[in-house]
Amino acid sequence: MHINLTHWLGVITLSGLIATHCFGKPFGERLSEAALERTQHAITYDGSYQKIDYPGGDVAPNIGVCTDVVIRSYRQLGIDLQQVLHNDIRENFAQYPSNTLWGHTRPDTNIDHRRVPNLETFFARNGSSLPLSNDPNDYLPGDIVSWRLSGNLPHIGIVTHKKDRVSGRPLVVHNIGMGPQLQDRIFSYTPTGHYRFNPQGSTP
Template identity: 60%
Template structure:
Protein backbone atom coordinates (compact mmCIF):
# COMPACT_ATOMS: atom_id res chain seq x y z
CA UNK A 1 0.00 0.00 0.00
CA UNK A 2 2.88 2.36 0.81
CA UNK A 3 4.36 1.90 -2.70
CA UNK A 4 0.97 2.68 -4.26
CA UNK A 5 0.72 5.93 -2.29
CA UNK A 6 4.23 7.01 -3.31
CA UNK A 7 3.37 6.26 -6.95
CA UNK A 8 0.22 8.43 -6.72
CA UNK A 9 2.16 11.28 -5.12
CA UNK A 10 4.81 11.12 -7.86
CA UNK A 11 2.12 11.23 -10.56
CA UNK A 12 0.45 14.19 -8.84
CA UNK A 13 3.77 16.07 -8.55
CA UNK A 14 4.54 15.35 -12.20
CA UNK A 15 1.11 16.60 -13.25
CA UNK A 16 1.33 19.76 -11.18
CA UNK A 17 4.83 20.62 -12.39
CA UNK A 18 4.43 19.59 -16.02
CA UNK A 19 4.87 22.52 -18.38
CA UNK A 20 1.88 23.51 -20.48
CA UNK A 21 2.10 23.68 -24.26
CA UNK A 22 2.04 27.48 -24.09
CA UNK A 23 4.95 27.49 -21.60
CA UNK A 24 6.91 25.16 -23.87
CA UNK A 25 6.13 27.32 -26.90
CA UNK A 26 7.31 30.47 -25.10
CA UNK A 27 10.47 28.69 -23.93
CA UNK A 28 11.16 27.60 -27.53
CA UNK A 29 10.47 31.13 -28.82
CA UNK A 30 12.77 32.72 -26.25
CA UNK A 31 15.47 30.22 -27.19
CA UNK A 32 15.15 31.39 -30.82
CA UNK A 33 16.47 34.81 -29.72
CA UNK A 34 19.87 33.17 -29.15
CA UNK A 35 20.26 32.40 -32.87
CA UNK A 36 21.93 34.62 -35.46
CA UNK A 37 19.44 34.75 -38.31
CA UNK A 38 19.71 37.01 -41.34
CA UNK A 39 16.31 38.31 -42.44
CA UNK A 40 15.68 36.63 -45.78
CA UNK A 41 12.31 35.47 -47.04
CA UNK A 42 13.43 34.26 -50.47
CA UNK A 43 11.79 31.23 -52.00
CA UNK A 44 13.77 28.10 -51.12
CA UNK A 45 13.00 24.50 -52.06
CA UNK A 46 12.86 22.51 -48.85
CA UNK A 47 12.16 18.93 -47.82
CA UNK A 48 8.65 17.83 -46.92
CA UNK A 49 7.58 17.12 -44.21
CA UNK A 50 9.72 18.80 -41.54
CA UNK A 51 11.49 20.96 -44.09
CA UNK A 52 13.20 24.20 -43.14
CA UNK A 53 15.15 26.94 -44.84
CA UNK A 54 18.84 27.15 -43.88
CA UNK A 55 19.20 27.88 -40.15
CA UNK A 56 21.06 31.15 -40.74
CA UNK A 57 18.14 32.76 -42.61
CA UNK A 58 14.50 33.37 -41.81
CA UNK A 59 11.61 35.77 -41.39
CA UNK A 60 8.88 36.28 -38.79
CA UNK A 61 7.00 33.12 -39.77
CA UNK A 62 10.16 31.05 -39.34
CA UNK A 63 10.30 32.07 -35.66
CA UNK A 64 6.80 30.62 -35.22
CA UNK A 65 7.51 27.52 -37.35
CA UNK A 66 10.77 26.72 -35.57
CA UNK A 67 9.27 27.34 -32.13
CA UNK A 68 6.36 24.97 -32.78
CA UNK A 69 8.77 22.41 -34.23
CA UNK A 70 10.43 22.22 -30.78
CA UNK A 71 7.03 20.97 -29.54
CA UNK A 72 6.92 18.31 -32.27
CA UNK A 73 4.40 20.32 -34.33
CA UNK A 74 5.21 20.62 -38.04
CA UNK A 75 3.32 23.63 -39.36
CA UNK A 76 4.65 22.93 -42.85
CA UNK A 77 2.79 19.62 -42.97
CA UNK A 78 -0.30 20.80 -41.08
CA UNK A 79 -0.79 23.90 -43.21
CA UNK A 80 -0.17 21.93 -46.40
CA UNK A 81 -2.66 19.19 -45.52
CA UNK A 82 -5.37 21.69 -44.58
CA UNK A 83 -4.70 23.88 -47.62
CA UNK A 84 -4.77 20.88 -49.94
CA UNK A 85 -8.17 19.82 -48.59
CA UNK A 86 -9.56 23.39 -48.30
CA UNK A 87 -7.65 25.54 -50.79
CA UNK A 88 -10.40 28.15 -51.11
CA UNK A 89 -10.27 28.79 -47.34
CA UNK A 90 -6.75 30.21 -47.81
CA UNK A 91 -5.82 33.52 -49.48
CA UNK A 92 -3.20 32.08 -51.86
CA UNK A 93 -5.34 32.46 -54.98
CA UNK A 94 -6.55 35.94 -54.05
CA UNK A 95 -3.19 37.35 -52.93
CA UNK A 96 -0.61 35.47 -55.02
CA UNK A 97 -2.75 34.13 -57.90
CA UNK A 98 -1.89 30.52 -57.06
CA UNK A 99 -4.02 27.55 -58.06
CA UNK A 100 -2.40 24.86 -55.92
CA UNK A 101 -0.43 24.36 -52.73
CA UNK A 102 3.35 24.68 -52.42
CA UNK A 103 5.01 22.88 -49.49
CA UNK A 104 8.09 25.10 -49.87
CA UNK A 105 6.41 28.41 -49.01
CA UNK A 106 2.73 28.16 -47.98
CA UNK A 107 3.46 27.84 -44.25
CA UNK A 108 5.97 30.73 -44.41
CA UNK A 109 3.29 33.27 -45.37
CA UNK A 110 1.53 35.19 -42.60
CA UNK A 111 -1.88 35.30 -44.36
CA UNK A 112 -1.82 31.50 -44.68
CA UNK A 113 -0.88 31.08 -41.02
CA UNK A 114 -3.76 33.40 -40.09
CA UNK A 115 -6.16 31.20 -42.06
CA UNK A 116 -4.71 28.04 -40.51
CA UNK A 117 -4.85 29.33 -36.91
CA UNK A 118 -8.41 30.57 -37.48
CA UNK A 119 -9.46 27.18 -38.84
CA UNK A 120 -7.52 24.87 -36.50
CA UNK A 121 -6.92 26.92 -33.37
CA UNK A 122 -8.78 29.68 -31.58
CA UNK A 123 -9.26 33.07 -33.17
CA UNK A 124 -9.50 35.51 -30.27
CA UNK A 125 -10.71 39.07 -29.99
CA UNK A 126 -8.33 41.84 -30.89
CA UNK A 127 -7.98 44.14 -27.91
CA UNK A 128 -6.10 47.26 -26.91
CA UNK A 129 -5.71 45.82 -23.40
CA UNK A 130 -2.41 44.06 -22.66
CA UNK A 131 -4.14 41.77 -20.13
CA UNK A 132 -6.09 40.12 -22.97
CA UNK A 133 -2.93 38.62 -24.49
CA UNK A 134 -1.69 35.48 -22.76
CA UNK A 135 1.71 33.89 -22.86
CA UNK A 136 1.86 31.58 -25.88
CA UNK A 137 -0.70 33.52 -27.92
CA UNK A 138 0.10 34.43 -31.50
CA UNK A 139 -0.44 37.95 -32.77
CA UNK A 140 -0.39 39.25 -36.34
CA UNK A 141 0.04 42.83 -37.44
CA UNK A 142 -0.03 44.89 -40.62
CA UNK A 143 3.17 46.89 -40.80
CA UNK A 144 3.70 49.94 -43.03
CA UNK A 145 3.66 49.18 -46.76
CA UNK A 146 1.07 46.41 -46.17
CA UNK A 147 3.64 44.00 -44.77
CA UNK A 148 2.00 41.27 -42.65
CA UNK A 149 3.88 40.23 -39.51
CA UNK A 150 3.54 37.57 -36.79
CA UNK A 151 4.99 37.02 -33.31
CA UNK A 152 4.62 35.00 -30.12
CA UNK A 153 3.44 36.56 -26.86
CA UNK A 154 5.73 35.68 -23.94
CA UNK A 155 5.44 35.72 -20.16
CA UNK A 156 8.02 38.54 -19.97
CA UNK A 157 6.67 42.05 -19.28
CA UNK A 158 8.21 45.29 -20.46
CA UNK A 159 9.42 47.17 -17.35
CA UNK A 160 7.96 50.55 -18.40
CA UNK A 161 4.78 49.69 -20.29
CA UNK A 162 3.86 46.43 -18.57
CA UNK A 163 3.01 44.98 -21.99
CA UNK A 164 3.79 41.34 -22.63
CA UNK A 165 6.97 41.11 -24.69
CA UNK A 166 6.88 39.50 -28.13
CA UNK A 167 9.38 37.20 -29.83
CA UNK A 168 9.44 38.04 -33.52
CA UNK A 169 11.76 38.76 -36.43
CA UNK A 170 11.13 42.12 -38.02
CA UNK A 171 14.47 42.29 -39.81
CA UNK A 172 17.22 41.87 -37.22
CA UNK A 173 16.75 38.19 -36.43
CA UNK A 174 14.62 36.76 -33.63
CA UNK A 175 14.25 39.37 -30.88
CA UNK A 176 12.27 39.94 -27.67
CA UNK A 177 10.57 43.33 -27.99
CA UNK A 178 7.76 45.52 -26.65
CA UNK A 179 5.96 45.09 -29.97
CA UNK A 180 2.38 44.28 -29.03
CA UNK A 181 0.87 47.69 -29.78
CA UNK A 182 3.57 48.97 -32.17
CA UNK A 183 1.44 48.37 -35.29
CA UNK A 184 -2.14 47.59 -36.25
CA UNK A 185 -3.08 44.17 -34.85
CA UNK A 186 -4.84 42.04 -37.47
CA UNK A 187 -5.17 38.76 -35.60
CA UNK A 188 -4.96 37.12 -32.18
CA UNK A 189 -4.76 33.32 -31.95
CA UNK A 190 -4.21 30.45 -29.58
CA UNK A 191 -2.99 27.13 -30.94
Protein backbone atom coordinates in the same frame (compact mmCIF):
# COMPACT_ATOMS: atom_id res chain seq x y z
CA MET B 1 2.74 -12.76 -2.15
CA HIS B 2 2.74 -9.66 0.04
CA ILE B 3 2.52 -6.33 -1.81
CA ASN B 4 3.77 -3.27 -0.01
CA LEU B 5 1.00 -0.87 -1.02
CA THR B 6 2.54 1.98 0.96
CA HIS B 7 5.74 1.62 -1.08
CA TRP B 8 3.97 1.56 -4.43
CA LEU B 9 1.63 4.39 -3.54
CA GLY B 10 4.69 6.42 -2.65
CA VAL B 11 6.30 5.58 -6.02
CA ILE B 12 3.12 6.50 -7.90
CA THR B 13 2.80 9.77 -5.99
CA LEU B 14 6.45 10.64 -6.64
CA SER B 15 6.05 9.82 -10.34
CA GLY B 16 3.02 12.06 -10.49
CA LEU B 17 4.90 14.91 -8.88
CA ILE B 18 7.78 14.50 -11.32
CA ALA B 19 5.39 14.41 -14.28
CA THR B 20 3.62 17.51 -13.03
CA HIS B 21 6.92 19.32 -12.58
CA CYS B 22 8.19 18.36 -16.04
CA PHE B 23 5.04 18.44 -18.09
CA GLY B 24 2.49 20.43 -16.09
CA LYS B 25 3.11 23.80 -17.70
CA PRO B 26 0.28 25.11 -19.87
CA PHE B 27 0.83 24.81 -23.60
CA GLY B 28 1.00 28.58 -24.05
CA GLU B 29 3.77 28.93 -21.53
CA ARG B 30 5.79 26.19 -23.21
CA LEU B 31 5.32 27.88 -26.56
CA SER B 32 6.43 31.14 -24.96
CA GLU B 33 9.61 29.46 -23.71
CA ALA B 34 10.24 27.95 -27.14
CA ALA B 35 9.90 31.41 -28.68
CA LEU B 36 12.30 32.89 -26.13
CA GLU B 37 14.82 30.20 -27.04
CA ARG B 38 14.71 31.43 -30.63
CA THR B 39 16.22 34.75 -29.51
CA GLN B 40 19.46 32.88 -28.78
CA HIS B 41 20.00 32.19 -32.50
CA ALA B 42 21.79 34.48 -34.94
CA ILE B 43 19.47 34.66 -37.97
CA THR B 44 19.95 36.53 -41.22
CA TYR B 45 16.65 37.84 -42.57
CA ASP B 46 15.97 35.98 -45.82
CA GLY B 47 12.51 35.23 -47.14
CA SER B 48 13.53 33.93 -50.54
CA TYR B 49 11.70 30.96 -52.03
CA GLN B 50 13.57 27.73 -51.34
CA LYS B 51 12.84 24.08 -51.90
CA ILE B 52 12.70 22.24 -48.59
CA ASP B 53 11.86 18.76 -47.39
CA TYR B 54 8.33 17.70 -46.49
CA PRO B 55 7.28 17.02 -43.81
CA GLY B 56 9.62 18.57 -41.26
CA GLY B 57 11.28 20.80 -43.82
CA ASP B 58 13.10 23.99 -42.95
CA VAL B 59 15.32 26.56 -44.59
CA ALA B 60 18.96 26.76 -43.47
CA PRO B 61 19.13 27.28 -39.68
CA ASN B 62 20.99 30.60 -40.00
CA ILE B 63 18.28 32.30 -42.08
CA GLY B 64 14.61 33.03 -41.62
CA VAL B 65 11.78 35.55 -41.42
CA CYS B 66 8.98 36.34 -38.98
CA THR B 67 7.00 33.24 -39.86
CA ASP B 68 10.02 31.01 -39.22
CA VAL B 69 10.03 32.16 -35.58
CA VAL B 70 6.50 30.79 -35.26
CA ILE B 71 7.22 27.63 -37.25
CA ARG B 72 10.38 26.75 -35.33
CA SER B 73 8.81 27.50 -31.95
CA TYR B 74 5.86 25.19 -32.60
CA ARG B 75 8.20 22.55 -33.97
CA GLN B 76 10.06 22.52 -30.64
CA LEU B 77 6.79 21.28 -29.13
CA GLY B 78 6.39 18.57 -31.76
CA ILE B 79 3.94 20.46 -33.99
CA ASP B 80 4.88 20.76 -37.66
CA LEU B 81 3.00 23.76 -39.06
CA GLN B 82 4.31 22.91 -42.51
CA GLN B 83 2.46 19.61 -42.40
CA VAL B 84 -0.73 20.58 -40.59
CA LEU B 85 -1.20 23.70 -42.71
CA HIS B 86 -0.61 21.70 -45.88
CA ASN B 87 -3.20 19.13 -44.81
CA ASP B 88 -5.73 21.92 -44.32
CA ILE B 89 -4.95 23.97 -47.43
CA ARG B 90 -4.96 20.83 -49.57
CA GLU B 91 -8.56 20.13 -48.59
CA ASN B 92 -9.68 23.77 -48.41
CA PHE B 93 -7.58 25.60 -50.98
CA ALA B 94 -10.26 28.17 -51.81
CA GLN B 95 -10.37 29.28 -48.16
CA TYR B 96 -6.73 30.41 -48.32
CA PRO B 97 -5.40 33.55 -50.07
CA SER B 98 -2.77 31.66 -52.08
CA ASN B 99 -4.56 32.24 -55.37
CA THR B 100 -5.74 35.81 -54.81
CA LEU B 101 -2.46 37.08 -53.35
CA TRP B 102 0.19 35.06 -55.19
CA GLY B 103 -1.60 33.43 -58.12
CA HIS B 104 -1.07 29.89 -56.90
CA THR B 105 -3.34 27.22 -58.33
CA ARG B 106 -2.35 24.48 -55.88
CA PRO B 107 -0.68 24.08 -52.47
CA ASP B 108 3.10 24.42 -52.21
CA THR B 109 4.79 22.79 -49.20
CA ASN B 110 7.92 24.88 -49.78
CA ILE B 111 6.33 28.24 -49.00
CA ASP B 112 2.67 28.07 -47.93
CA HIS B 113 3.40 27.87 -44.21
CA ARG B 114 6.03 30.64 -44.42
CA ARG B 115 3.48 33.27 -45.46
CA VAL B 116 1.70 35.33 -42.83
CA PRO B 117 -1.75 35.47 -44.52
CA ASN B 118 -1.75 31.67 -44.80
CA LEU B 119 -0.83 31.28 -41.13
CA GLU B 120 -3.57 33.76 -40.21
CA THR B 121 -6.09 31.68 -42.15
CA PHE B 122 -4.86 28.43 -40.63
CA PHE B 123 -4.95 29.70 -37.06
CA ALA B 124 -8.41 31.20 -37.55
CA ARG B 125 -9.72 27.95 -39.02
CA ASN B 126 -8.06 25.54 -36.61
CA GLY B 127 -7.56 27.53 -33.42
CA SER B 128 -9.24 30.49 -31.78
CA SER B 129 -9.49 33.88 -33.47
CA LEU B 130 -9.62 36.38 -30.60
CA PRO B 131 -10.71 40.03 -30.44
CA LEU B 132 -8.15 42.73 -31.23
CA SER B 133 -8.23 44.16 -27.74
CA ASN B 134 -6.44 47.27 -26.52
CA ASP B 135 -6.04 45.63 -23.11
CA PRO B 136 -2.59 44.03 -22.78
CA ASN B 137 -4.00 41.58 -20.22
CA ASP B 138 -5.97 39.91 -23.02
CA TYR B 139 -2.75 38.72 -24.66
CA LEU B 140 -1.60 35.50 -23.00
CA PRO B 141 1.69 33.57 -23.25
CA GLY B 142 1.77 31.59 -26.48
CA ASP B 143 -0.79 33.75 -28.27
CA ILE B 144 -0.03 34.63 -31.88
CA VAL B 145 -0.36 38.25 -33.01
CA SER B 146 -0.18 39.48 -36.59
CA TRP B 147 0.14 43.00 -37.90
CA ARG B 148 0.41 45.02 -41.09
CA LEU B 149 3.47 47.20 -41.25
CA SER B 150 3.99 50.21 -43.45
CA GLY B 151 3.25 49.34 -47.07
CA ASN B 152 0.74 46.71 -45.88
CA LEU B 153 3.58 44.26 -45.17
CA PRO B 154 2.34 41.29 -43.11
CA HIS B 155 4.15 40.50 -39.87
CA ILE B 156 3.67 37.94 -37.07
CA GLY B 157 5.03 37.13 -33.63
CA ILE B 158 4.50 35.15 -30.42
CA VAL B 159 3.40 36.64 -27.08
CA THR B 160 5.59 35.57 -24.15
CA HIS B 161 5.19 35.45 -20.38
CA LYS B 162 7.84 38.16 -20.03
CA LYS B 163 6.64 41.72 -19.43
CA ASP B 164 8.18 45.09 -20.12
CA ARG B 165 9.51 46.65 -16.91
CA VAL B 166 8.15 50.09 -17.77
CA SER B 167 4.87 49.52 -19.63
CA GLY B 168 3.95 46.21 -17.99
CA ARG B 169 2.85 44.91 -21.38
CA PRO B 170 3.64 41.36 -22.51
CA LEU B 171 6.74 41.15 -24.68
CA VAL B 172 6.66 39.41 -28.04
CA VAL B 173 9.28 37.43 -29.93
CA HIS B 174 9.39 38.40 -33.59
CA ASN B 175 11.82 38.87 -36.44
CA ILE B 176 11.38 42.16 -38.24
CA GLY B 177 14.79 42.09 -39.91
CA MET B 178 17.38 41.78 -37.17
CA GLY B 179 16.77 38.18 -36.17
CA PRO B 180 14.42 36.94 -33.43
CA GLN B 181 14.07 39.62 -30.76
CA LEU B 182 12.11 40.05 -27.52
CA GLN B 183 10.38 43.43 -27.59
CA ASP B 184 7.37 45.44 -26.43
CA ARG B 185 5.60 45.52 -29.80
CA ILE B 186 2.00 44.31 -29.45
CA PHE B 187 0.63 47.81 -30.00
CA SER B 188 3.51 49.25 -32.04
CA TYR B 189 2.07 48.24 -35.41
CA THR B 190 -1.42 47.90 -36.88
CA PRO B 191 -2.82 44.63 -35.46
CA THR B 192 -4.78 42.39 -37.81
CA GLY B 193 -4.99 39.09 -35.97
CA HIS B 194 -4.92 37.59 -32.49
CA TYR B 195 -4.93 33.80 -32.34
CA ARG B 196 -4.56 30.94 -29.90
CA PHE B 197 -3.57 27.59 -31.40
CA ASN B 198 -3.04 24.99 -28.68
CA PRO B 199 -3.63 21.69 -30.49
CA GLN B 200 -4.69 18.60 -28.61
CA GLY B 201 -2.21 15.75 -28.59
CA SER B 202 0.87 17.99 -28.68
CA THR B 203 4.05 16.87 -26.99
CA PRO B 204 3.63 17.42 -23.21
